[in-house]
Amino acid sequence: MAWDRNQMAARAAQELEDGMYVNLGIGIPTLVANYVGDKDITLQSENGMLGMGPFPYEGEEDPDLINAGKQTITELRRTSYFDSATSFGMIRGGKIAAAILGAMEVDEKGDLANWMIPGKLVKGMGGAMDLVAGVGRVIVVMDHTNKHGDSKVLKECTLPLTGKGVVDRIITNLGVFDVVEGGLKIVECAEGVSEDELRAATEATIVG
Amino acid sequence: MKKVYANAKEALDGVLRDDMLIAAGGFGLCGIPELLLEAIKESGVKDLTFASNNAGVDDFGIGILLQTKQVKKMISSYVGENAEFMRQYLSGELELEFNPQGTLAERMRAAGCGIPGFYTKTGVGTQIAEGKEVKVFNGEEYILEEGIFADLSIVKAWKADTTGNLVFRKTARNFNPPAAMCGKICVVEVEEIVEPGELDPDNIHLPGVYVHRIIQGDHEKRIEKVTTRPREEA
Numbered sequence: 001m002a003w004d005r006n007q008m009a010a011r012a013a014q015e016l017e018d019g020m021y022v023n024l025g026i027g028i029p030t031l032v033a034n035y036v037g038d039k040d041i042t043l044q045s046e047n048g049m050l051g052m053g054p055f056p057y058e059g060e061e062d063p064d065l066i067n068a069g070k071q072t073i074t075e076l077r078r079t080s081y082f083d084s085a086t087s088f089g090m091i092r093g094g095k096i097a098a099a100i101l102g103a104m105e106v107d108e109k110g111d112l113a114n115w116m117i118p119g120k121l122v123k124g125m126g127g128a129m130d131l132v133a134g135v136g137r138v139i140v141v142m143d144h145t146n147k148h149g150d151s152k153v154l155k156e157c158t159l160p161l162t163g164k165g166v167v168d169r170i171i172t173n174l175g176v177f178d179v180v181e182g183g184l185k186i187v188e189c190a191e192g193v194s195e196d197e198l199r200a201a202t203e204a205t206i207v208g
Numbered sequence: 209m210k211k212v213y214a215n216a217k218e219a220l221d222g223v224l225r226d227d228m229l230i231a232a233g234g235f236g237l238c239g240i241p242e243l244l245l246e247a248i249k250e251s252g253v254k255d256l257t258f259a260s261n262n263a264g265v266d267d268f269g270i271g272i273l274l275q276t277k278q279v280k281k282m283i284s285s286y287v288g289e290n291a292e293f294m295r296q297y298l299s300g301e302l303e304l305e306f307n308p309q310g311t312l313a314e315r316m317r318a319a320g321c322g323i324p325g326f327y328t329k330t331g332v333g334t335q336i337a338e339g340k341e342v343k344v345f346n347g348e349e350y351i352l353e354e355g356i357f358a359d360l361s362i363v364k365a366w367k368a369d370t371t372g373n374l375v376f377r378k379t380a381r382n383f384n385p386p387a388a389m390c391g392k393i394c395v396v397e398v399e400e401i402v403e404p405g406e407l408d409p410d411n412i413h414l415p416g417v418y419v420h421r422i423i424q425g426d427h428e429k430r431i432e433k434v435t436t437r438p439r440e441e442a
């Protein structure tokens with residue numbers, strides 16, 4: 001037993017507090033928007049928008065209105081638009097309270113790798129390096145292991161880094177960790193996962 | 209002070225040359241200067257370096273200049289949507305300098321503001337920082353990034369008045385203002401040119417001081433990923 005994608009997104013949504021300005025990455029992080037409930041959350045899209053709305057109805061797509069994943073979206077009454085330099089100014093300047101994003105690897109020092117695999121097709125980091133360096137709190141949502149069953153929660157990342165010492169909290173399908181002095185601290189185990197199972201599946205040093 | 213030109217070819221007359229650095233606005237295919245890119249293709253200039261967040265797709269945007277091998281180097285943050293790009297890059301025909309997206313935007317903005325370099329914490333401890341000066345402010349490390357001073361800016365806006373004041377629309381603004389600011393000459397394509405006084409002076413997104421040449425034209429405005437939600441049942 002473990003959390004599925006939607007349960008991971010629902011767990012990540014618990015990290016958000018009323019009034020926060022938040023940037024959600026592509027994949028499971030995008031699903032977090034479905035679970036914020038009554039909380040007043042303003043979503044930032046780093047291509048130049050605060051107050052991102054849902055996908056449009058068919059026939060109402062606007063080529064001038066897309067999110068950072070290049071998908072058509074809609075605006076809300078609170079929406080504001082701005083240019084890319086201003087957008088990353090608010091990111092780099094720490095005005096965005098949190099970013100929730102995916103990862104290929106994360107390690108016990110809070111290092112994050114999510115933008116390239118050497119020797120494979122390289123697409124680029126987009127805004128990920130700016131986000132992890134700038135926002136108030138970095139929350140990673142990822143599968144705990146790769147398809148071979150190896151831990152992606154490591155002592156030390158092997159892939160090129162997106163950011164060094166930037167991750168605050170890690171949410172996987174098996175549980176939740178905080179990055180603390182000396183390693184990772186278990187915050188909770190996923191439904192049906194014992195602490196022993198969580199420890200066994202994790203390469204990183206677990207403290208406390 | 210004549211800024212309005214008849215078409216993209218005339219607006220680029222005398223400003224294009226081989227081996228130049230061009231800053232282009234747009235994010236994905238949203239807000240890209242599609243008419244000016246087409247005219248650059250027709251001109252045949254080559255060995256171009258583009259500072260642009262993305263490289264278009266195979267048959268639209270900067271992608272059309274990759275097909276004709278007119279591009280020597282890209283300075284971009286994300287190039288994932290373009291197969292021809294990958295082929296040229298992996299075969300060594302095309303140079304690529306990855307910049308974090310916010311660093312790229314700020315390098316353009318900074319140059320446009322006369323700032324040749326700035327320190328940022330984006331990329332500290334990653335391969336982006338390799339070879340760059342590191343400076344410590346208040347106990348935290350920052351790396352030095354340099355402004356992009358382009359030979360030419362090509363951008364897309366929604367409306368311009370004949371003096372070059374620009375208004376953008378929704379997320380099509382994106383990289384267009386910083387790209388416009390950082391070039392020696394800035395050429396803009398818009399959907400509509402209006403007379404001075406028709407745009408609200410309090411709502412000009414980029415003042416005409418940055419804009420040298422303007423054209424009006426019909427835009428395809430292609431959507432990269434049409435994504436919709438089902439209508440609720442009545």
